[in-house]
Amino acid sequence: MLIHEIIFMIITTILRLRTSHANSTNETINNASMFPAILVFGDSTIDTGNNNYINTIIRANFPPYGCNFPGRNATGRFSNGKLIPDFIASLMGIKDTVPPFLDPHLSDSDILTGVCFASAGSGYDNYTDLATLSLSVAKQADMLRSYLARLNRIAGEEKAATILSEALVIVSSGTNDFDINLYDTPSPRVKLGVNGYQNFILSGVKNFVQELYDIGCRKIMVLGLPPIGCLPIQMTMDRQKQSERRCIDKQNSDSKRYNKKLKKSLTVIQSNLSGSVIFYADIYGAILDMATNPQRYGDRNKGDDEGMLRNRRNGTIVLVQSFNSDLSRP
Incomplete structure (x- = not known):
């Protein structure tokens, strides 16, 4: 199942991250409590409900979202059930x-x-956040500072600093930047071209990781882009240019090229941040296989908009991946 494969790859990356840190500090790994906490930053792939509390129309607090979540509640997660950070935690x-x-x-x-x-x-x-009224990664870093202030009050500054430095930090962002500013809507960023915009976003990654490091985070895992050309919204918007609804090869190629740059960039970033352990996590391959070979993953909705559950709310069609996975069930 797709969710199993992605989680397996990410867990493998986490184990490498932890082992690398242990080797560099002569620390003995305790499998019972590898990390004291988990801190998550990014977009809808890992938002567990923050958008419920801000003024944006980008929300997932209504059915069919949450149909397989414990209690079958729509919590704001853009999923039928739990998200990857939930499984990892x-x-x-x-x-x-x-x-x-x-x-x-x-x-x-x-x-x-x-x-x-x-x-x-x-x-x-x-520009992405101006279009969506979401919380930019810069604002998310400010939220981390507020979190640390409360953590200091609860645990004391010394223990709080230890929790932050030992916490598993997951970052998953960038997809919306390319969708909104390069592919789907008019934006001043178009003049940069694909290569120039990729480098622009990579500078944003570097600045964000540096900010997390300055606040006190040390163990950071950054997820690469999915095959953007296989996202439902991209295939739908491009359908008028094609005879059928299928993945957009050019956008997928762009994603692969960006991921290659990101992986190399993170290695350089880590080398410049003493005591940090920064890893790249690849999700591209598993999602591409699911999008192009849905029958391998127990697609239960063949013929229904290529395995997507559809729901109309306020005139909007909401698309939810219908993963047939035991892990997504309560």
């Missing part, structure tokens, strides 16, 4: 699910074990 023994930082009911325990700062529709480019 559970498998790492941290907590069952990762709550959004903007949830007004966060407990001290939630703060101690980590939260999600991600915002659906966000990106590294300020």
